[in-house]
Amino acid sequence: MGRTYDKRTNYKKSQKEPLDIADLLEKTHFETIMAFSEALEARDQYTAGHSRRVMEYSKSIGQRMKLDKQEIEDLRRSALLHDIGKIGIPDIILKKQTKLTGEEYAIIKSHPETGAAILKYIKSFKDLVPAVYHHHERFDGEGYPEGVKGTAIPLHARIIAIADTFDAMTSSRSYRKALSFRTALSELERNKGIQFDPDIAEIFIEILQESPYYFTRFREPEYYL
Ligand SMILES: [Fe+2]
Numbered sequence: 001m002g003r004t005y006d007k008r009t010n011y012k013k014s015q016k017e018p019l020d021i022a023d024l025l026e027k028t029h030f031e032t033i034m035a036f037s038e039a040l041e042a043r044d045q046y047t048a049g050h051s052r053r054v055m056e057y058s059k060s061i062g063q064r065m066k067l068d069k070q071e072i073e074d075l076r077r078s079a080l081l082h083d084i085g086k087i088g089i090p091d092i093i094l095k096k097q098t099k100l101t102g103e104e105y106a107i108i109k110s111h112p113e114t115g116a117a118i119l120k121y122i123k124s125f126k127d128l129v130p131a132v133y134h135h136h137e138r139f140d141g142e143g144y145p146e147g148v149k150g151t152a153i154p155l156h157a158r159i160i161a162i163a164d165t166f167d168a169m170t171s172s173r174s175y176r177k178a179l180s181f182r183t184a185l186s187e188l189e190r191n192k193g194i195q196f197d198p199d200i201a202e203i204f205i206e207i208l209q210e211s212p213y214y215f216t217r218f219r220e221p222e223y224y225l
Contacts, residue, residue, distance in 0.1 A: 085115030
């Protein structure tokens with residue numbers, strides 16, 4: 001004994017640990033996203049952990065903006081997958097330590113489109129596509145791939161753009177050292193309304209200033225979801 005049938009699914013389920021199909025699908029969905037993200041980060045030690053940090057920063061901004069639970073969940077998932085299109089970029093370009101040629105830079109810039117094209121194959125990822133596709137747009141319209149401007153850029157993409165840039169600035173790369181926390185904050189401030197949505201940048205600056213240790217929390221090597 002100890003097991004009964006779930007009327008909806010006809011599957012046996014334990015009385016101790018009831019099996020909820022919706023929960024299971026949700027969990028599997030998130031695990032698939034984590035696996036995608038890990039596959040990308042495994043390629044380059046310098047970007048390891050980047051997607052998770054972008055996810056944490058984006059989530060905090062979303063919570064402060066009082067987005068609803070489902071929106072925050074979608075935001076977290078898009079943030080984890082924002083650079084998934086880089087999986088299609090050859091190592092020789094992705095890890096190049098010297099200046100990129102025009103052609104190589106164009107290949108790097110194709111990653112939001114590649115990411116969106118990958119995710120479109122999976123129906124349950126369709127709500128994540130706009131944020132992934134537009135995460136390199138700029139508030140002044142000078143970004144890519146479409147050059148969309150201001151609040152015409154999807155909200156999640158505007159949030160991820162800030163989280164992504166902040167994490168990139170505060171991370172060392174093979175070709176440059178990380179900026180200090182203070183310098184990165186002043187870059188966020190300086191780019192309000194230019195690169196970034198000014199209201200969202202202000203929210204993130206507030207979060208970071210209120211709790212300066214907030215950002216180091218996600219940078220510890222032992223950090224895990
Ligand atoms: Fe990107």
